[in-house]
Structure formats: structure tokens, C-alpha cells
Amino acid sequence: MSVLITVRGSFSAFRPPERATAHVSLVLEASSSKVAYAGATKSAAVVTESLTELHNPDGGPVTWWSSDQVRTFAHRPWNNQGKQLPLVHRASVTFAAKFSDFDRLGTWIARTTAVEGATVKSIEWALTAAHREQLTREVRAGAVRDARDKAQQYADALSLGPARVVAIADAGMLEQGLNPTGNVAPQQFSRMAAAQEDSLVGFAPEDVEISSIIDAKFDVDAPQ
Template identity: 45%
Template sequence: MSTVITVQGHFTAWYPAERATVRLAVGFDGAKREEVLASASAAVQTVTDSVKRLHDADAGPVTWWSSDRIRVWAQRPWNNEGKQLAPVHHAAISISVKFKDFDALSEWLAEIANVPGVQVNGIDWTLTEAKRTAVTTEVRSRAVRDAADKARVFAQAIGLANVSATAIADPGMLGVQGGGENPAPSMMRAAAFAAPAPGGASFDFTPEDIEVAVSVDARFEAS
């Protein structure tokens, strides 16, 4: 008579970031729509010109970038006496820029820090698609091995020596309620950074390693 053993395997690994995507916002507001729009357009032009100089999809340092259209809108604020004031016009745009060269990224951040209206909202650190595929395969394999090792320990604890797998699945697909990670995890980390000191040449930031974590559910028969 065989005994059914159901376990969950886990494995986590960390890898150095290979790409950094900067998230920028350009925004202005003021009483005159034309002036606000002109200021935003000028700032966007300065930023995109600097990006185009660095852009090369293969060689980098910028491998990809995108921007949306400038959004312009107006609102009438209220003062603390309940009176509605004259319209305030706003213009904003979001820009994303992906770097493969982190030294070039640091220098570029210092450059655009001097552009009026530009705000850096964050940096997302990722792996390349090829690296992500390779490490996901490895981490999934290690998670399955962890499940098999766990099943053998359980079997040996009750005096059983022969263990064979009957089912392996993503978490929850065997009807087991577990707290494992998503089998296809997001491999992205955000990093904080500091603006350069006056007269400084670059931004100070530290790329975060990318955590790749996988869980699997597995069912074994032991005899």
C-alpha cells in the first residue's frame, strides 16, 4: 500500500540587474495656457534630444525609450474663504528611458536634473529577456528538486524508501492551498537614488539585485 505525499517546493535566486528603466515626469502649471504649454514643450524637447543622442537599440547606452503626448488641462482652485479663483493651467508628460550602461545613466540623470520641470519618479531594474528566460528555467528546476527532496525526507521519516512523482504543478493547481510565490514572478526592483551635490557630476544610486522566486506543488507516492 503506497502513501501519498503532497508538498510544495521553493527556490529563490538573486541576479545582478542588467537594465535600468528611468521613469520621468515633465510638468508645468501657470495662469496662461500658452506659456505653460511652451515651457513643457521646451523641456520635453531638451530631454528627448538628450535621449536620442544616446539611443542605439543594440549598442546602447539607451536601448529603448518612449513618451506619451503632452496633456494640457485647467482647473479653478478654491481659496480658504470658499471663493473660486482664476483657472490654473497644467501641462504634463511621462517619459521612460531604458539604459544598459549604468555609468551613462548616472551621467544622464545629472544632466537632466538641471532641466526645469523635470522630475525623476524612479528607476526600475530588470534582467534582459534572454537572461530572464534562462534563470526562470533554472529556478523552476531547483524548486522541483526542493519538492522532491522534501518528499523523500517525509517518506524516510515514516520508514518508506521508494518515492516517485505522480503530479507536479503550479501552486494551487493540485487543489492544495499554499502561500507560495507566483511561478512566473515579476523580476523588477525599484531603486532609490540621491541627486548630485552642487557641482557634482553624477547621481548616486545602487542597482538592486533581481530576486527570482518560484514555488511548485508536487504529489508523490511512497512505499
């Protein structure tokens, strides 16, 4: 006769970020679509030029960047008296740029937020792909050890013998029809305020968290 023990194991690791992806939005409004579009196009050209100068896939400081096309739409805003105002035309474009040098990132953000209509929406902190893969393996192993130790503690509390693993899976997948409830993914998002022209942005890179959660079943021989 044996006793079945089901446990959940988890493990997390934190590392300083190695990459930062800045997300920038350009939005300009005008009384005509043509004026709004021209303004957004002009501002987008300034940001594009700055990223092109910094772009170097191997050496950085910008290892990758992208942008979408200028988009236009119109809306009629309301004032605080509840009156609908004349039509306002808006043109917008977004940029994303991945930096390997955080000092250069701060300088670039300070200059970019001085561009008409530009706002830094967020910064996504991350590890390099190789480091993230290595750390993912480590935290998965840590989650397995946590589950094993927990199962053995339960067995010891019952004065039983060594716990033997029967099954192991991502959290939520041990029972048929269930989907995983845990994953291994870095937490990468942070918000920051717009900077003033020609000043470094005062931001602190956030540590990246890699975590793993698993479920496991163990059996232990029960005393006869």
C-alpha cells in the same frame, strides 16, 4: 497501499541587473493652458534630444526609449485656510528610457532632473531577455528539486520508501478551478531621489530576483 504526500517547492536566485529603465515625468503649471503647454513642450524637447543622442539599440547606452504626448488639464487647488484658489493649468509628459550603461544613466539623470519640471519617478532594474529566460529555467528546476527533497524528508520521517512524483504544477493549480498563486518574475522596482545638476546620482543598482513556486504530489509505498 500508498501514502500521498503534497508539498510546495520554491527557489529564488539573485543576479546583478544588466538593464535599467528610468521613468521620468515632466509637469509644468501655469495660469493659462497655452503657457503650461509651451513650457512642457520646451522641456520635453530637451529630454528628447538627450535620449536621441544616446540611443543605440545594439550598443547603448540607451537601447530603447519612448514618450507620450503632452497632456493638459486644469484644476482649482485649495490653500491651507480652506479657500479655493484660481484655476491652475497643468501640462505633463512622461518618458521611459532603458540603459545598458549605469554610469551613463547616472549622468543622464543628473542632467535631466535639472530640466524644468522633470522628476525621475522610478528606476526598473532588469536582466536581459536571454539571461532572464535562462535563469527562469534554473529556478524552476530548483523549485522542483526543493519539492522532491521535501517530499522525501516527509517519507523518511514516516520510515517509508522513495517518493514518486504523481503531479506537478504552478502553485495553486493542482486542484481543479484554482489559479496559480506563484510566478516566476523579476522584482525590478526601486525609487530614487532627484539629482542635482552636473552631479552623478548616488544610487545602488538592486539585484534582480527570479523566483519560482510549484506544488507537487508524490506517493510512497506504505508498509504492509
